[in-house]
Amino acid sequence: MPTRILLVGAGAIGAFFGSRLAAVPHVLVSALCRSNYKAVKANGLRITSPKFGEYTFKPEHTFYSPEDARHTKRENGLKWDYLLVATKVLADVSDDSELLEGLVEDGTSIVLVQNGLAIEEAYRKRFPQATVLSAATNASAVQPEPGRITHNRWTRIAVGPYLPHLDNGSAKEGDRVSNERNKKFVDLLTASGIPDAEAYDHAGLQFVRWHKLAINAAMNASSVLTGGAGNQALSLDPELAIHTKGVMDEVLSTAPKILGKEFPWEELKLATPEQVLTSVSRNTTGSRPSMWHDWENGRRMELETILGNPIRLAREKGIDMPRVQSMYALLRMAQERRDHEKVQKGSKL
């Protein structure tokens, strides 16, 4: 029996990992596309990578809509073992867990390769029987034109089962199955040539997410609020550096209070805020984080998952995150006013 995987959202990151998994014997990968459907249907996904060279990945099936996927599933009696979701998270605009209706079966695992915190909840609530695996990657990849993926660098992907009841210390029956499926998925990634795919437990993976969030909240949100300051300014301007480090410290000191454990620095081998600032200050490309590009191009930013969710999780426990809260309040209103103006001018959002 082959292992079947469905990519939900064939953007750069999803397509990159999907194309690797498709190279593993007995793994069949399909893609549920959005704007790149025509290109992928015609030519597959063309990948360029410094590590894996140039290759084309033709999905087993290419779908243009969830209904298309459900229809083919019924017609051909398909079952997906893994639904790999790598869409941008705009929880205030749409609930993407809806896309998976009718695609989840007994034995299906939902793998979320997305930024931010608490992104798993919508999937857990909608599909209480399914295994939810949470993943964080530092791979950098872009899609310069539909169906063409450029992998720039890095491949690290951390995957852990999402078992939030463990935050309160109580294990459940199904946890063992979730851990097994998690290990199996990481084994597939390893077999696909990803050298630094790593399996974590629930808390370990959530700490990785909080760590990534500390950097994203500090760099991306501040870049927008400064009108486009890049890496160098955020780490070298004296006042801004205090702010940037202050945001990272605030996020990293909140995580243990939410997860009920000390931050496992030794175990996870993650960069401290000082190390992040030093490494960022050496980056002279002058490039700006993705949230700034979203703002600059009039697109919605991932404000809820990057800024809103951590402060809400903290608030539930009576903890304040004043730096992150200030950025959230300011950016949310800036985005609202911008979109309101667009509507007034009669242009599309």
Ligand SMILES: *[C@@H]1O[C@H](CO)[C@@H](O)[C@H](O)[C@H]1NC(C)=O
């Ligand atoms: C990505 O992960 C690798 C380890 O697998 C590490 O060497 C590298 O510094 C990481 N890159 C970033 C930007 O964190």
Ligand SMILES: *[C@@H]1O[C@H](CO)[C@@H](O)[C@H](O)[C@H]1NC(C)=O
């Ligand atoms: C953990 O316990 C707290 C307080 O008792 C409760 O509010 C929260 O919902 C619990 N979380 C889970 C995931 O069960």
Ligand SMILES: *[C@@H]1O[C@H](CO)[C@@H](O)[C@H](O)[C@H]1NC(C)=O
């Ligand atoms: C420099 O920063 C940009 C944007 O954050 C990133 O894409 C690029 O990989 C970084 N380069 C290095 C050498 O860290």
Ligand SMILES: *[C@@H]1O[C@H](CO)[C@@H](O)[C@H](O)[C@H]1NC(C)=O
């Ligand atoms: C923050 O910026 C980095 C670098 O551009 C990017 O990899 C990451 O996805 C961004 N996060 C968000 C939420 O925009």
